[in-house]
Amino acid sequence: MAKKLMKGCEAIGEAAIQCGCRLFFGYPITPQNEIPEYLSGRLPQVGGTFVQAESEVAASHMLYGAAGAGCRCFTSSSSPGISLMMEGMSYLAGAELPVVIVNIMRAGPGLGGILPSQSDYFQATKGGGHGDYRVLVLAPSTVQEAADLTMEAFDLADKYRNPVMVLGDGLIGQMMEPVEFKRRIEPEELPEKSWATTGAYRRAPNIVNSLYLRAEDLEQHNLDLGAKYRAMDSEVRHDLYRTDDDLDVLIVAYGTVARIARTSIDALREKGLKVGLFRPVTLYPYPSEALASVAVRAKHVLVAELSMGQMVEDVRAVIAGRVPVDFYGRVGGMVMTAEELAEQAEKLAGVPA
């Protein structure tokens, strides 16, 4: 397929269709409305179903039903809407159901504002709903990557029978960039799900459930989930930019901020400063080993986020005091400029390690 110029939101919608998803349940909220808008037109064309639910809570439980019946399905929302879906998320994780949830983050807390933010990192990577559970979290930095990672999210969800979150922000969702869809899978080509509740014709019934009243059973369930989450560690991925030499400053950033950081780094390199970028692509599992191996070659680490400082806690845990870790954030929907971030890094470079 030739490259098309698409909004991040539209690319996510098309990516879902290209990898065989035919069901969407959601409720409108800015800045991700182009996902449901796009799918409300596209899904009926390919024999799919678009459902505008009565609320985000309802949408999250419609996912439970559809995924339990073995269908590829997904939803998208933005921060306050994702909070409402957290009940469903916990049930989906407990019942081990493969779904994809897209969060195009806006600024919070509360209703907050509609402009880009990365302040749902904690919610996405540390739980969000109740109970001991984890979801894979993928953070695209370009529209192409938003499409690629959405397609991958469906495969990972099926592989681990687990919810997978694609975590973008208003900038990734609203921006247009060229995008190419690299593969196409029809729903009937997807592997069969032997555990799904598809009608127990000539076989024993399957049960999809998250209720275990006996402590012994629930402990075993938690242990099994824990083993699964450890297996998910093998899915870590990251991206490096200009980190070949020993560094004055290593910038750690994901999503939108990572692409801004690339511009900052080019400008600083022209000034002769050795600055590079470590970009986690998976936020859970976190690419800890890879980060540590690059960070030890740096005099300073600068974590930049559109938040008051969330991912920086994971970075500090990884680096464990070996290198000084500083933080720079903009919040409320303000997006840092490349110059602003470069200035922060330059200031740090002048500080003795």
Place this chain on the structure above:
Amino acid sequence: MHNELILAGFGGQGVLLIGKLLAYAGMKAGLEVTWMPAYGPEMRGGTCNCTVVLSDRQVGSPVSNRPHGAIVLNLQSIDKFEPLVRPGGILVVNTSLINREATRKDLIVVPVAANQIANDAGSAKAANMVALGAFIGASGIVDAELVKSVLAETFAGRPKIVELNYVCLSKGVDIGRTFAPALAGR
């Protein structure tokens, strides 16, 4: 080659559309491109703008606070964006709706009566095309023929609209070109 451009006007003047056409033409020319609409609260006041970045390398930030050029279709937009354009940049000013001159002396200012020209050509709705043409004529940022081919694709099956937009784009390009010598050697 790296150009960050802001296109601004009232909602309904078609600034998002000409931004998309420019980005699409840039993509066809083999450049890296981004198009980013302002979608925040400023939109609720009726003004509208987008940032287009055309570059020969991967685009970092898709928003700009120091654009290399701007197209401003109304008064609020010139007030807001004229101060931001980098020295030596191009500022296309829609004189049909902006009743003041640009104050910056370090810019290449391209005044164009976009609404009037479009109206004479058939519909004032195509004023955005005149302004886009003027910018392309002055800057040479993309080949106007590429924009025409994108237009034909965008409005496939609506030959009258394509024709009107072609005419308006071409009129803008002709005006813009007269400012191109000022840019030579830059």
